[in-house]
Amino acid sequence: MIKKQLIIALYFIVYWIILPLGLTWISGWLDKNYFYDKQLPGYAYVLGWVILIPALYALLYSVFQFKKFSGVPPVSALPPGRLIEKGLFTIWRHPIYLFAGLVVLGLALINRSCGFLFIMFPVFIIALFIYIKIEEHFLEKRFGEKYILYKKRIPLFFPKFNEIIRIIAKPFFRSWFRLRILHPENIPDSPPYFVVAAHRNYLDPFIISYSVPHMIRHICTYEMFRGLIKPAIFNIMGAIPKKRFKTDYQSNKQIIRALNDGYVVGVFPEGERSWTGEIQSLKDESLVMFLHNHTIPILPVILQGNYQSWPRWSDRLLRANLQVLFGEPFYLDPKMDLNSAQSLITEKISSRSENEKSFICMTKDKIGKLSIVIYRCPDCLAFETMKEVHPDQLVCSACKNKLEIMPDLTLKYAIGDENNPVSIADVYQKIRIKETDLNEMHGNLNASDYMTGLDVSEELIYKSDAEYYREKGASLKLISKGQILLTNQRILIISGNQEQILNLSDVDAVTIESNNKLQLYQTKNDCLVQLKFLTSSALLWQDLISLIVQKKFGKKVITR
Numbered sequence: 001m002i003k004k005q006l007i008i009a010l011y012f013i014v015y016w017i018i019l020p021l022g023l024t025w026i027s028g029w030l031d032k033n034y035f036y037d038k039q040l041p042g043y044a045y046v047l048g049w050v051i052l053i054p055a056l057y058a059l060l061y062s063v064f065q066f067k068k069f070s071g072v073p074p075v076s077a078l079p080p081g082r083l084i085e086k087g088l089f090t091i092w093r094h095p096i097y098l099f100a101g102l103v104v105l106g107l108a109l110i111n112r113s114c115g116f117l118f119i120m121f122p123v124f125i126i127a128l129f130i131y132i133k134i135e136e137h138f139l140e141k142r143f144g145e146k147y148i149l150y151k152k153r154i155p156l157f158f159p160k161f162n163e164i165i166r167i168i169a170k171p172f173f174r175s176w177f178r179l180r181i182l183h184p185e186n187i188p189d190s191p192p193y194f195v196v197a198a199h200r201n202y203l204d205p206f207i208i209s210y211s212v213p214h215m216i217r218h219i220c221t222y223e224m225f226r227g228l229i230k231p232a233i234f235n236i237m238g239a240i241p242k243k244r245f246k247t248d249y250q251s252n253k254q255i256i257r258a259l260n261d262g263y264v265v266g267v268f269p270e271g272e273r274s275w276t277g278e279i280q281s282l283k284d285e286s287l288v289m290f291l292h293n294h295t296i297p298i299l300p301v302i303l304q305g306n307y308q309s310w311p312r313w314s315d316r317l318l319r320a321n322l323q324v325l326f327g328e329p330f331y332l333d334p335k336m337d338l339n340s341a342q343s344l345i346t347e348k349i350s351s352r353s354e355n356e357k358s359f360i361c362m363t364k365d366k367i368g369k370l371s372i373v374i375y376r377c378p379d380c381l382a383f384e385t386m387k388e389v390h391p392d393q394l395v396c397s398a399c400k401n402k403l404e405i406m407p408d409l410t411l412k413y414a415i416g417d418e419n420n421p422v423s424i425a426d427v428y429q430k431i432r433i434k435e436t437d438l439n440e441m442h443g444n445l446n447a448s449d450y451m452t453g454l455d456v457s458e459e460l461i462y463k464s465d466a467e468y469y470r471e472k473g474a475s476l477k478l479i480s481k482g483q484i485l486l487t488n489q490r491i492l493i494i495s496g497n498q499e500q501i502l503n504l505s506d507v508d509a510v511t512i513e514s515n516n517k518l519q520l521y522q523t524k525n526d527c528l529v530q531l532k533f534l535t536s537s538a539l540l541w542q543d544l545i546s547l548i549v550q551k552k553f554g555k556k557v558i559t560r
Contacts, residue, residue: 004078011075023104023120030115040112052106059099062088066096069189076135083143083150085190090213091163093136093154097128132156146190149262153191153215161236162215169210177309177322181211186299186326190214192259193297193329194290198279198349199268201306203317205239208266208301211324217258218266219251223513226474238263244271245509245521245528245558247285255289259296269345271560272512275373275539276425277307277409279350283560287341294334300327300348305359308409313515314368320361360407365391367405372515373424375537376431377401378413383441384536403427433543435551438488462486462544464536468493468500471528484531486541488548491520493531502529509558510545512538520545521558 031039065087067073070080074096088095104124108116139147159167173179191214197204205218217238225231225241234241240258242251258265269286270279290298301324308320327348332341371386377396385398394403394411403413410421441461466484469476482495493500502520509521518531518538533541546557 007077008073008075011073011077020104020107023116023124024107024111027108027111027113027116027120030119031113035114038114040109040114040117042112044109044112048106048109048111050106051102052110055099055102055106058088059096059103062095062099065089079138079142083139083146083190085150086213090154090215091159093151093156094132097132098157101125101128146262150190153262160215162209162238165206165237166210169206173207173210173322176319177305179207179210179322179324182323182325184211184326186328187212187214188297188299188329191262191264193264193299194293195264195266195299195301196269196345196349197266197301197303198351199270199273200277200303200312201310202273202312203310204268204273204303204306205266207303207306207322207324211301211326212264214264216264216266219255219268221272221513222248226476231474240265244511244560245519246523252289256293259293273312274307275312276423276428277311278423278425279346280560282342282345284338287338287345290332290345291334291336291338291341294332297329297331298345298348299329300345301325302327302349302351304351308359308361311368311409313370313372314366315515316368318361318363318366320359320363323359361409362407366409367392367394369515370394370405370424372537372539373428374403374411374431375540378403378427378431381431384540433540433547435547438548438551458490459488460485461488461548462541464541465534466493466536467532467534468495469530469532471530476528476530484533486544486548488552491531491545504545504549505553507545507549507557508555510542510549511559512542518542518545 063074066080066084066089069084069086069089070082072078072080092098101124104121105117108121136147136151140151143150195208195212195216197208201207205216205220209216209218215238217240219242220234220239222241222243224234224239238258240251240254242248255265267286267289269282269290271283271286272280274280304323304325305320306322308318309322310317330344330348332344336344367388367390369388371384371388371394374386374394376383377385377399379401380396380399382396382398385396386394386403387397389395392405394405395401401413403411406412406421408421410423411427412421413427438461463483463485465482467481468479468484470479471477480493480495480498480500482493482498485492485494488504490504491502493502502522506522506524507520508523509519511519511521513519513530516533516538518533518541519528520531521528531538531541542559546559549555549557
C-alpha cells in the first residue's frame with residue numbers, strides 16, 4: 001500500500017510539477033539566448049487563457065473519469081484491470097494526453113514565449129506521441145483484440161461526427177425535451193451489445209445515441225440512403241440500411257460485421273414507427289437475429305414521452321418531456337421459440353402505462369395530420385371525411401361528429417352518451433377496414449365512369465390522386481401523376497392517355513415510408529414502385545391492399 005502511494009506521489013511530482021516548471025524554465029532560457037528580440041503578440045496571452053482554462057478542466061475531468069471507471073489513478077506503473085470505454089474515453093482514446101497537450105499550448109501562449117511555442121511545445125507533442133505509441137503497444141498485449149477494435153472505433157485526436165452531433169444536441173435535448181436518463185448504470189461497460197426499443201418517434205435513434213456513451217450503428221430504412229446528400233450523412237453516422245420489403249442479405253452482413261468490430265447495434269424490432277403509440281408485434285427477422293447472436297447481450301430501453309413529442313401522424317415536432325429508462329441487459333436462450341422471444345422482448349421495452357400518463361404534449365396546436373390514422377368517421381363510418389380543425393379537433397364533414405385530442409394524445413368524442421377519452425389505437429381498430437366494408441365500397445363507385453375492360457369478376461374498390469414512382473438503381477424516378485384506381489385484382493395509374501397496371505397477385509409487400517408514400521414490391525419481377533398520395537391516407541390504402549390480397553389471393557403481404 002505504501003509502495004503504491006509512493007508511486008502515485010512520484011508521478012504527481014514529475015508530471016504535474018517538475019514537467020511544467022521544466023518546460024517553462026527551458027523556454028525562458030531559449031528566449032533569453034535565441035529569441036531575445038522576439039515575443040508573441042499581446043493577444044497570445046488572452047488566447048492562452050482561453051485555451052488553458054477549459055483544457056485544464058477537461059484534463060482534471062479525464063483524470064477523475066479514469067479513476068472512476070478503472071478504480072486506479074492514471075499511473076502507467078499501476079495499469080487498470082479493464083479497458084475504459086465510458087465518458088470521454090468514448091470520444092478520444094487518450095483524453096488525458098490530449099488535454100495535457102492543450103494545457104502546455106495554453107502555457108506557451110500565456111508566457112508569450114517563442115521558445116516555448118516553437119521549440120518546447122513541438123518537442124513535447126512528439127515525445128507525447130511516441131509515449132502513446134509505446135503505451136498502446138502494451139495495451140494491445142494486455143487487452144488483445146478488444147483494444148485493437150477499440151482503436152478502430154475511437155479516434156486519437158479528432159472526434160467522430162456522431163460525437164460532435166451529441167455535443168451539439170445536448171442543449172436541445174435538455175431544454176426542449178427536459179430529457180431524463182434513468183439507470184444508466186445498466187449500460188454495459190463495453191460493446192458489442194444490442195440496444196432495443198419500441199419505435200414511436202422519428203428522433204428515437206438520436207435520443208438513444210445521445211443517452212448511450214458508446215457509438216451506436218442503428219439499423220434504418222433503406223430510404224435514408226436514396227439521393228445524394230442523405231447517404232453521405234447516414235454513412236458518416238454509421239447507420240446500417242435495411243430494405244423492409246424483402247430479405248436484405250447485405251444488411252445482415254453489415255450487422256454481423258458491426259458486432260464483430262465491437263460496435264453497439266441499435267434495433268427497433270417492430271420495423272417502423274407506430275401510428276397509434278401502441279407497441280406492434282416484433283418482426284420475425286429481428287427475433288431470428290437476436291437468437292442467432294444469443295451470446296450478444298440485449299440492452300432494453302423504454303422511451304417515454306417520445307410519442308407525445310412527435311407522433312408519426314404529426315407534420316412537425318411537438319413539445320413534451322422525455323425519459324430514457326435503461327433496463328438490465330439480458331440474453332436470449334437459443335432454444336427459445338419466436339413467440340417466447342417476442343413476449344420477453346416486448347415486455348422489456350414496453351412503456352409502463354401508469355407512468356406514461358404523466359407525459360403530455362404541451363404544444364397547443366397538436367392535431368397534425370391525424371386523419372391519416374383516423375381515415376373514417378368512428379360514428380357514421382364514412383371514409384376520409386375527418387378533417388383537421390386547428391388546434392385540436394377532427395370534424396366529420398358528413399355527420400359533423402367531433403373528436404378532440406387531449407394533452408396525453410387520447411381522443412374525446414361523442415357517440416350517444418359516451419364522452420370518455422379513448423386511445424387512438426382503440427379508435428383506429430374500430431374504423432379499420434374489414435372484409436364486410438369491401439362490398440359497400442364497391443357499390444359506391446361506378447366502374448364505367450373511370451375505366452373500361454374490366455374482367456367479369458373485377459370490382460372497382462377505391463380511387464385517389466397520387467404520383468407514381470418506379471425504382472431505378474438506388475433512386476425512385478417519377479413516372480406519372482394522375483388518378484389511382486384500385487380494384488380487387490389490380491391497381492391502375494391513369495395519367496392522360498398513359499396507363500400503368502400493377503397486378504395485386506404479384507404484390508408481396510405494402511409498406512409506408514414517411515407518412516404519405518406507399519411502396520409496393522413484387523418479388524417475381526424484383527420491382528419496387530411508390531405511390532405518393534396527394535390527398536388520401538396512405539394507411540387507408542395499405543389496409544385496403546393488404547386485405548384484398550389476403551382475401552382474393554390468400555397471401556399475407558409484408559406491411560412493415
